[in-house]
Amino acid sequence: KQEVTQIPAALSVPEGENLVLNCSFTDSAIYNLQWFRQDPGKGLTSLLLIQSSQREQTSGRLNASLDKSSGRSTLYIAASQPGDSATYLCAVRLDYGQNFVFGPGTRLSVLP
Amino acid sequence: GAVVSQHPSRVICKSGTSVKIECRSLDFQATTMFWYRQFPKQSLMLMATSNEGSKATYEQGVEKDKFLINHASLTLSTLTVTSAHPEDSSFYICSADDRLLAGEETQYFGPGTRLLVL
Numbered sequence: 710k711q712e713v714t715q716i717p718a719a720l721s722v723p724e725g726e727n728l729v730l731n732c733s734f735t736d737s738a739i740y741n742l743q744w745f746r747q748d749p750g751k752g753l754t755s756l757l758l759i760q761s762s763q764r765e766q767t768s769g770r771l772n773a774s775l776d777k778s779s780g781r782s783t784l785y786i787a788a789s790q791p792g793d794s795a796t797y798l799c800a801v802r803l804d805y806g807q808n809f810v811f812g813p814g815t816r817l818s819v820l821p
Numbered sequence: 822g823a824v825v826s827q828h829p830s831r832v833i834c835k836s837g838t839s840v841k842i843e844c845r846s847l848d849f850q851a852t853t854m855f856w857y858r859q860f861p862k863q864s865l866m867l868m869a870t871s872n873e874g875s876k877a878t879y880e881q882g883v884e885k886d887k888f889l890i891n892h893a894s895l896t897l898s899t900l901t902v903t904s905a906h907p908e909d910s911s912f913y914i915c916s917a918d919d920r921l922l923a924g925e926e927t928q929y930f931g932p933g934t935r936l937l938v939l
Binding site: 745750751752753755758798800802806808809810811812813814 | 853855857863864865866867870914916918927928930931932933935
C-alpha cells in the first residue's frame with residue numbers, strides 16, 4: 710500500500726529565505742506526483758505536476774524534483790514571502806485512472 | 822484549464838438529516854470522479870471512486886450505505902451523506918479526470934464543501 714510522508718510537519722522562516730520541503734513515498738511505481746498548496750479552510754491549488762518520466766518542474770520561484778527510484782520529491786521555494794504561508798501537500802498518482810494518495814502536509818509560515 | 826465545481830460550498834445541518842453534495846466537471850467529460858474527505862488539521866483521504874454508470878468503489882472503513890454516491894452522467898457525481906452525525910463534519914473534496922486525446926490524464930480538484938453537522 711502506497712504511503713506518503715512529508716518532512717518537516719511545520720516550518721517557520723523569516724521572509725526571504727530559500728527553503729526545501731521533502732516528500733517520500735513507499736512505492737516507486739507511480740504515474741505522477743503533484744504538489745499542492747492549501748490555504749486555511751480552502752481547497753487545493755495545484756503548484757507543480759511531475760510525470761513519472763520527468764525529473765523536475767519549475768514555475769516561478771518554485772522548483773520540484775522527482776527521484777522515483779528513491780521514492781523522493783522535493784519542493785524548493787526561493788526567496789520566500791509571507792504570501793507563501795500555507796500548507797503544502799505532496800500527492801502521488803498510482804496509475805492512469807487512479808486516485809491520488811496524499812501526504813500529511815507541511816505547514817509553512819513565512820514571517821515578515 | 823478544466824474546472825470542477827462543487828455545490829454547496831458550505832452547509833450546516835441538524836443531526837439525522839441527509840445532505841447532498843454535487844460535483845460537476847464544467848468543460849470536460851469525466852468517466853471517473855473521486856471523493857476525498859479531510860478532517861481538521863489532517864490530510865485528504867480517499868473515500869470512494871465514482872464511475873459513470875456503475876457502482877462506486879468504497880475505501881475500507883467508509884460505509885457505502887451512509888455515503889451514497891451517484892454518477893449518473895459524465896459531468897456530474899453526487900455524494901449524499903445520509904443521517905448525518907456530528908462526526909461526519911468535515912471538508913469534502915471531489916476530483917475528476919480529464920482524459921486528453923494524447924493519452925495523458927489530468928485530475929482536477931473541486932473547491933470543496935464544508936459540512937457542519939450540529
